[in-house]
Amino acid sequence: MIDKSVLDQHNLTPDEYDLIVRLIGKEPNLTELGIFSVMWSEHCGYKSSRVHLRKLPTEGPRVVQGPGENAGVLDIGGGQVVVFKIESHNHPSFIEPYQGAATGVGGILRDIFTMGARPIAVLDSLRFGPPDDPKNRSVMEGVVSGISGYGNAFGVPTVGGEVYFDPCYNLNPLVNVFCLGLADKDKVFYAKAEGAGNKVLYVGAKTGRDGIHGATMASAEFGKETEHKRPNVQVGDPFKEKLLLEACLEVMDRGLIVGIQDMGAAGLTCSTTEMAAKGGMGVVVDLDKVPQREAGMTPYEILLSESQERMLLVAAPEKVAAVQEVFAKWDLDAPVIGEVVEGGRARIHFRGEVVVDIPVDAVVNLCPAYNRPSVAPAPPPPAPALDALPLPEDLGQAFLEVLASPTIADKEWVFRQYDHMVQVNTALLPGADAALLRIKGSKRALAVTLDCNALYTRLDPRTGARIAVAEACRNLACVGARPIGVTNCLNFGNPEKPEVMGQFEQAVIGLAEACRTFGIPVTGGNVSFYNDTEGLSIHPTPVLGIVGLLDDIRKAVSPGFKAAGDAVVLVGESAEEVGGSEYLRVVHGLEAGAPPAIDLEQEKRNQEFVIEAVDAGLVRSAHDLSEGGLAVALAESAFHGAGRVGCEVDLDLPLRDDVLLFGESQSRVLLTCRRAKLARLLELAAARGVPAQAVGRVGGDAISVKRSGREVLRVPVEKAFRAWKDSLPGFFKVRS
Amino acid sequence: MKFGVVRFPGSNCDFDTLHVLGKVMKRPTVALWHKDHDLQGVDCVVLPGGFSYGDYLRSGAIARFSPLMQEVKAFARNGGRVLGICNGFQILLELGLLPGAMLRNKDLKFLCEHVHIRVEDDRTDFTRASKKGRVLRIPIAHFDGNYYAPARVLKDIERRRQVVFRYCDAEGRTTEEANVNGSMAGIAGLRNREGNVLGMMPHPERASEAVLGSEDGRAVFESIILSLERKGHDR
Numbered sequence: 001m002i003d004k005s006v007l008d009q010h011n012l013t014p015d016e017y018d019l020i021v022r023l024i025g026k027e028p029n030l031t032e033l034g035i036f037s038v039m040w041s042e043h044c045g046y047k048s049s050r051v052h053l054r055k056l057p058t059e060g061p062r063v064v065q066g067p068g069e070n071a072g073v074l075d076i077g078g079g080q081v082v083v084f085k086i087e088s089h090n091h092p093s094f095i096e097p098y099q100g101a102a103t104g105v106g107g108i109l110r111d112i113f114t115m116g117a118r119p120i121a122v123l124d125s126l127r128f129g130p131p132d133d134p135k136n137r138s139v140m141e142g143v144v145s146g147i148s149g150y151g152n153a154f155g156v157p158t159v160g161g162e163v164y165f166d167p168c169y170n171l172n173p174l175v176n177v178f179c180l181g182l183a184d185k186d187k188v189f190y191a192k193a194e195g196a197g198n199k200v201l202y203v204g205a206k207t208g209r210d211g212i213h214g215a216t217m218a219s220a221e222f223g224k225e226t227e228h229k230r231p232n233v234q235v236g237d238p239f240k241e242k243l244l245l246e247a248c249l250e251v252m253d254r255g256l257i258v259g260i261q262d263m264g265a266a267g268l269t270c271s272t273t274e275m276a277a278k279g280g281m282g283v284v285v286d287l288d289k290v291p292q293r294e295a296g297m298t299p300y301e302i303l304l305s306e307s308q309e310r311m312l313l314v315a316a317p318e319k320v321a322a323v324q325e326v327f328a329k330w331d332l333d334a335p336v337i338g339e340v341v342e343g344g345r346a347r348i349h350f351r352g353e354v355v356v357d358i359p360v361d362a363v364v365n366l367c368p369a370y371n372r373p374s375v376a377p378a379p380p381p382p383a384p385a386l387d388a389l390p391l392p393e394d395l396g397q398a399f400l401e402v403l404a405s406p407t408i409a410d411k412e413w414v415f416r417q418y419d420h421m422v423q424v425n426t427a428l429l430p431g432a433d434a435a436l437l438r439i440k441g442s443k444r445a446l447a448v449t450l451d452c453n454a455l456y457t458r459l460d461p462r463t464g465a466r467i468a469v470a471e472a473c474r475n476l477a478c479v480g481a482r483p484i485g486v487t488n489c490l491n492f493g494n495p496e497k498p499e500v501m502g503q504f505e506q507a508v509i510g511l512a513e514a515c516r517t518f519g520i521p522v523t524g525g526n527v528s529f530y531n532d533t534e535g536l537s538i539h540p541t542p543v544l545g546i547v548g549l550l551d552d553i554r555k556a557v558s559p560g561f562k563a564a565g566d567a568v569v570l571v572g573e574s575a576e577e578v579g580g581s582e583y584l585r586v587v588h589g590l591e592a593g594a595p596p597a598i599d600l601e602q603e604k605r606n607q608e609f610v611i612e613a614v615d616a617g618l619v620r621s622a623h624d625l626s627e628g629g630l631a632v633a634l635a636e637s638a639f640h641g642a643g644r645v646g647c648e649v650d651l652d653l654p655l656r657d658d659v660l661l662f663g664e665s666q667s668r669v670l671l672t673c674r675r676a677k678l679a680r681l682l683e684l685a686a687a688r689g690v691p692a693q694a695v696g697r698v699g700g701d702a703i704s705v706k707r708s709g710r711e712v713l714r715v716p717v718e719k720a721f722r723a724w725k726d727s728l729p730g731f732f733k734v735r736s
Numbered sequence: 737m738k739f740g741v742v743r744f745p746g747s748n749c750d751f752d753t754l755h756v757l758g759k760v761m762k763r764p765t766v767a768l769w770h771k772d773h774d775l776q777g778v779d780c781v782v783l784p785g786g787f788s789y790g791d792y793l794r795s796g797a798i799a800r801f802s803p804l805m806q807e808v809k810a811f812a813r814n815g816g817r818v819l820g821i822c823n824g825f826q827i828l829l830e831l832g833l834l835p836g837a838m839l840r841n842k843d844l845k846f847l848c849e850h851v852h853i854r855v856e857d858d859r860t861d862f863t864r865a866s867k868k869g870r871v872l873r874i875p876i877a878h879f880d881g882n883y884y885a886p887a888r889v890l891k892d893i894e895r896r897r898q899v900v901f902r903y904c905d906a907e908g909r910t911t912e913e914a915n916v917n918g919s920m921a922g923i924a925g926l927r928n929r930e931g932n933v934l935g936m937m938p939h940p941e942r943a944s945e946a947v948l949g950s951e952d953g954r955a956v957f958e959s960i961i962l963s964l965e966r967k968g969h970d971r
Contacts, residue, residue, distance in 0.1 A: 152848075153790060153791070237790070242787075331745060417845050419846070424755060426948065429949075
């Protein structure tokens with residue numbers, strides 16, 4: 001019955017099939033094979049990535065739960081923990097942008113509240129093809145509406161994130177959704193089925209035929225036929241999810257359940273077998289008791305459905321009635337569909353027959369891991385020698401072009417569609433270096449950021465990954481927060497291609513190095529391979545989600561200039577680096593050169609200095625230098641400031657004018673301070689071994705940059721602001 | 737005085753409103769469950785923002801059938817103060833406690849941002865702690881906030897001075913650009929004829945603490961408290 005073509009449909013190799021037969025001691029039936037196919041898919045089983053992910057640091061004094069659960073958990077003191085994770089929903093979002101993105105939000109929210117935490121913030125890292133192509137605009141509009149539609153109705157603020165554009169995402173957009181939750185430390189729940197005789201309850205939406213094999217779909221390349229996979233994408237219902245949230249938190253708070261797991265990828269199959277395996281138990285389930293949306297579903301379909309907004313609970317028999325009462329209050333059913341048993345087997349009944357009988361350990365823990373062949377990534381195409389690169393005649397015009405580049409331009413068009421203020425914790429609006437959330441009843445605050453410059457990682461995966469970590473931490477430092485933990489979403493091409501595997505290997509090494517330097521544990525995340533469409537791989541895109549803590553929210557700073565007359569200070573060294581820069585891409589049409597060098601130890605010193613200076617009240621605004629370099633950082637600080645006041649800076653640096661303005665040397669931060677505090681700020685920098693120089697003042701109505709007294713750039717703030725502000729909406733106006 | 741915040745399935749600003757009324761304004765505040773029939777002796781009912789019943793039909797169209805809403809209606813008819821914020825405003829329209837309806841925002845997108853609104857009348861129970869002409873900076877967050885009423889009704893509303901807040905720019909000018917959702921006559925907040933029921937699209941509970949960037953929203957809550965505590969507990 002099970003031949004090569006059946007295996008192909010299930011993305012399993014003949015070797016894997018033989019292993020399954022050995023592990024379960026029999027030939028699997030089709031339903032059992034379906035279970036293995038999803039649980040051993042790349043998406044669920046991390047087949048190609050596991051051997052490399054072991055290199056990442058996962059331990060630290062704050063770690064309550066590292067990788068392996070629905071989300072990571074860190075102790076933030078005061079009896080509270082943060083629960084956070086990032087997940088990709090790339091493939092579904094290309095097939096059906098609105099629902100793909102919406103259910104991506106829904107899935108990560110469940111990962112967080114499954115652990116007993118109330119989701120308090122969402123951030124998204126989005127990557128699309130350039131917006132001048134109507135197809136890309138339509139994907140982007142769908143994705144943004146989907147995130148907005150789901151998150152807003154659910155009532156979680158979408159407080160930040162990033163949006164990048166590059167042709168490599170034309171046919172393979174990336175939608176990575178991060179969620180942060182807050183819980184009492186003694187109220188964290190795990191996906192464990194413990195105690196023989198305890199009941200298994202099914203709560204939430206009914207099971208339909210949607211999303212069957214979603215996890216398997218995310219584990220293969222896309223071709224032209226992906227349009228046909230549309231039925232594989234699920235439909236989200238944020239209202240039901242909100243009811244689930246309130247009901248689940250209520251039964252957890254009242255101590256009515258012993259374990260809980262959401263039904264995400266691989267649905268009922270994954271949740272039952274994982275809970276049993278983690279509890280060292282077995283499970284018996286009767287599929288006839290599973291609420292079904294349509295008649296005539298087979299056991300295969302019921303088990304593999306990825307219908308949204310469903311959860312599995314385990315409760316002691318005497319608590320079942322109380323659990324059901326809570327769910328009834330929220331108009332949700334909570335039928336008992338099975339029981340925890342001794343013996344480590346999943347036994348599933350359907351119409352009186354046993355349709356599945358397999359050891360859960362084999363399904364959950366024994367998925368093979370591959371050390372796939374890899375080749376070292378090719379060195380980047382060399383950037384032309386600076387002598388060969390023409391200096392733009394009009395640097396003011398180049399500046400406006402860089403500001404209007406969709407990757408750099410203002411993203412208000414996106415984030416005004418997200419409710420970023422619900423829950424009344426949002427202390428910094430989207431657009432700041434990091435999102436900042438107050439913790440009610442405390443002086444402390446949480447800062448969160450997502451980051452990855454994928455052009456850097458394409459040009460040099462290891463350096464690019466180090467920079468991604470460094471820049472995310474720098475974003476946190478710029479609001480005054482210290483990083484405490486990381487989650488990552490590693491988006492790569494087809495791992496069966498040695499060059500993709502080479503990129504992955506190098507990127508993971510870079511991440512590990514940087515995380516160790518900053519002393520931040522990786523508490524989990526997600527690997528998304530097979531981001532290839534029609535044979536083209538995306539840039540390696542390891543997106544970092546980093547959480548930081550701030551002791552006193554009253555000390556936090558924002559990027560905008562505060563007052564004319566304040567001193568402008570540049571922290572960090574500027575080198576003759578132009579490779580991988582947005583300037584090179586936008587003005588010269590080149591994606592080339594080595595990305596800027598990074599010295600992680602110096603980076604850390606610079607960041608520690610910024611955090612200390614903010615804490616000491618010496619700083620009025622802070623903004624990191626990233627894409628677009630000094631010129632863009634000055635402009636953004638002016639745009640975010642009250643009254644849009646300009647600035648005048650004069651640097652004495654041996655750099656060519658364009659490199660001075662747009663070079664992306666790392667570890668740099670732009671600070672402003674009251675003139676009276678300038679000396680103390682510079683003294684502190686010197687004492688900490690941090691290069692910092694006073695370069696000018698806030699004031700005037702233009703962005704003015706001089707080199708040793710000679711003006712190299714002067715653009716009125718309003719003109720620069722319009723270029724930056726009107727760019728993205730302009731693309732969407734064309735059609736209407 | 738005592739506030740009650742109604743919790744519908746899908747409400748999501750209920751916690752925020754409870755937090756601000758209880759912890760910031762420091763007044764006794766209770767959550768009222770939509771399936772109950774008891775207003776628990778509150779002096780002011782607040783219908784919070786959110787997506788009651790998912791708002792899959794017209795916003796607020798199903799919430800009006802919740803059992804507690806019969807009590808709220810009777811409470812309002814007897815002069816009890818009722819404040820509807822965002823989805824709460826939409827529910828008041830569906831209940832018939834306020835005239836008119838909400839359409840989708842003019843550019844057909846959800847909008848979340850700080851806006852300015854001008855106090856049109858400072859003699860109401862919801863604005864007496866403020867001043868006529870004062871500009872408040874308060875966030876909005878809605879998809880359906882484009883206020884609509886037939887010409888005859890709109891004329892009547894204006895004649896009776898029922899418009900309490902209008903969208904404006906930072907200087908208080910009611911420009912077309914400032915009217916971000918396209919509401920008729922720039923209406924951001926509307927009271928009933930008697931003056932005891934107010935619906936407003938902006939979220940005053942999101943602008944009641946300095947840490948969140950604006951405290952202008954407190955004026956609304958302070959006004960209610962002023963009205964009720966001065967007059968005692970009469971309804």
